[in-house]
Amino acid sequence: KVYKRQSFGYTRSQDAQPSLRRTGRLENVNFPYISTTRMTNLKALLGAGVHFGHQVGRWNVKMAPYIYETKNGLHILDLVQTLGELKTARAVLKRSKHVLFVGTKPQMAPIIEDAAKKCHAHYVNTRWVGGLLTNWKTMSMCLRKLNQLDRQLNDSKHVEGLSKKDTLQLKKQRARLEKFFGGLRELRGLPDLVVIVGQQSEKNAVDECQKLGITTITLLDSNCDPTLSTYGITANDDSTRAVAIILASLAAD
Numbered sequence: 001k002v003y004k005r006q007s008f009g010y011t012r013s014q015d016a017q018p019s020l021r022r023t024g025r026l027e028n029v030n031f032p033y034i035s036t037t038r039m040t041n042l043k044a045l046l047g048a049g050v051h052f053g054h055q056v057g058r059w060n061v062k063m064a065p066y067i068y069e070t071k072n073g074l075h076i077l078d079l080v081q082t083l084g085e086l087k088t089a090r091a092v093l094k095r096s097k098h099v100l101f102v103g104t105k106p107q108m109a110p111i112i113e114d115a116a117k118k119c120h121a122h123y124v125n126t127r128w129v130g131g132l133l134t135n136w137k138t139m140s141m142c143l144r145k146l147n148q149l150d151r152q153l154n155d156s157k158h159v160e161g162l163s164k165k166d167t168l169q170l171k172k173q174r175a176r177l178e179k180f181f182g183g184l185r186e187l188r189g190l191p192d193l194v195v196i197v198g199q200q201s202e203k204n205a206v207d208e209c210q211k212l213g214i215t216t217i218t219l220l221d222s223n224c225d226p227t228l229s230t231y232g233i234t235a236n237d238d239s240t241r242a243v244a245i246i247l248a249s250l251a252a253d
Contacts, residue, residue, distance in 0.1 A: 097192055113193075146185065193214070195217045
């Protein structure tokens with residue numbers, strides 16, 4: 001059954017496309033083609049502000065199919081599509097063995113780390129080091145060095161045999177490597193899947209995944225390019241609440 005908007009309800013139409021249409025308050029709108037469970041999910045997404053895009057002047061024209069309407073100078077994203085995309089992305093995530101979460105905005109760091117740990121995945125949440133994937137041979141040496149420093153500093157007998165200066169130098173080396181590679185300790189090779197939050201901020205990660213043909217799942221705000229991602233999830237990628245609810249749903253069992 002397909003419906004089109006008319007006043008504060010929906011009427012049947014053969015040529016209308018089902019799309020989330022906000023009319024007044026959500027609870028006053030009837031969505032005949034949406035199940036009760038999906039309606040609950042839509043309310044949660046709306047409550048977290050997942051539907052808010054950027055200002056009209058900052059959009060990417062390629063995102064037009066994912067935008068419902070313009071309201072008060074902002075693009076409103078179509079959350080019905082978001083629900084379907086989440087279902088697809090969750091299935092892709094579950095069948096991937098080695099997953100990497102990427103999001104280096106400071107406010108997103110704890111959310112990225114938490115989501116990755118729930119999935120037993122790896123993460124980069126401070127800074128993307130250029131060549132992390134395309135120059136994996138060199139980067140893997142940094143990871144081995146980090147693991148070696150962990151073993152040395154966790155060995156009390158080894159630490160007792162070092163001077164305070166040497167111990168301090170080792171701790172400084174570990175802290176520096178920890179900052180950039182702390183979420184990659186157990187990564188033994190290139191990931192099967194990369195989840196990207198903030199496409200505009202993670203252009204290096206996007207480019208490297210494109211070059212190596214690595215599957216990606218990207219949160220697509222109204223200023224993103226959907227053609228640069230294997231799978232997209234239409235969502236506000238600037239709000240911590242929005243990103244948290246999307247990643248929580250993605251990482252859910």
